[in-house]
Structures are given as C-alpha cells and as structure tokens.
Amino acid sequence: MACRISELVIKCRDPRRLAAFWCEVLGFTVLETDYGAVAALPPEGFGGSQPTLVFIPTTEPTVGGLPLHFDVNATDRNQDAELERLLELGARPADIGQTGEESWHVLVDPEGNEFCLLRTRLS
Structure with missing residues (x-):
C-alpha cells in the first residue's frame, strides 16, 4: 500500500x-x-x-519563490477563457524568462506565488 x-x-x-x-x-x-x-x-x-x-x-518573509508551484487546467472552458477568469480573480502574469512559444501561462496568485495555467482541458 x-x-x-x-x-x-x-x-x-x-x-x-x-x-x-x-x-x-x-x-x-x-x-x-x-x-x-x-x-x-x-x-x-x-x-x-x-x-x-x-x-x-x-x-516569515518569503525568500524567492515557493519550492513548488501549482499547475492548473481548465475543466469547462478553453485556456483563453480560463486565463481571463483567473486574471479577473486577481492572478497576475509573471515573467520568468518565457520565450512566448510556451503552451502554458505563468501567473502569480495574490501573494506572488507562481502557478501555471496549462493548455490541456481536463474533464
């Protein structure tokens, strides 16, 4: 087990x-x-x-980012619609050196913790 x-x-x-x-x-x-x-x-x-x-x-002050981050997938809409919803909730885009060719979006939550919105839609 x-x-x-x-x-x-x-x-x-x-x-x-x-x-x-x-x-x-x-x-x-x-x-x-x-x-x-x-x-x-x-x-x-x-x-x-x-x-x-x-x-x-x-x-305690946060030094650097969290040692892990969340990856999330939309379940009932496409990635663009979910990105818009997350931004309305208070997420902000984050630049960690992306090329712009990635299939995901890097965001931060209201306390600055990074997370990624992946393209694949889960059911």
Whole structure:
C-alpha cells in the first residue's frame, strides 16, 4: 500500500485571502479553523481525489519563490477563457524568462506565488 497526498500546507501572510482566491480558482469551499489556518476543501470533501489546501499564517518573509508551484487546467472552458477568469480573480502574469512559444501561462496568485495555467482541458 502506498501513501496519498491528502493535504498541502502553504504558509502565507493572509490565509483567508489566499484560500478565497484558490477556492474560486479550483471550485473548492473555504473552511476556517480555530487556530488561524484556513482550509480550501475540494468538492468531494477531505480525503477525496484532490488534496485539501491548508493556508497557515506566517510572518516569515518569503525568500524567492515557493519550492513548488501549482499547475492548473481548465475543466469547462478553453485556456483563453480560463486565463481571463483567473486574471479577473486577481492572478497576475509573471515573467520568468518565457520565450512566448510556451503552451502554458505563468501567473502569480495574490501573494506572488507562481502557478501555471496549462493548455490541456481536463474533464
């Protein structure tokens, strides 16, 4: 038997804001805790096929980018429409040296964490 990722824990300055952003991006639900963390629960709830995101408050400065980043795929629209939606939610384009020929878009969330919007549409 192998393990499965059930939660991803992300340190951030404003857990409520970042959880709200990612809940809108992913179609998750915000769940506040009594210890300052805010969880983003996938539609099927905890323990489903997608991990729960847990945003915990920190005052530590972010040095460089996160050691990992999310790649997301649209599920109900094409990449251009999803890019427009993400930008309306508060994502911003990021330049990390792309050539312009990539099939993905590099963005940052409201706290400046990089993520990529891939072209392939998942169902």
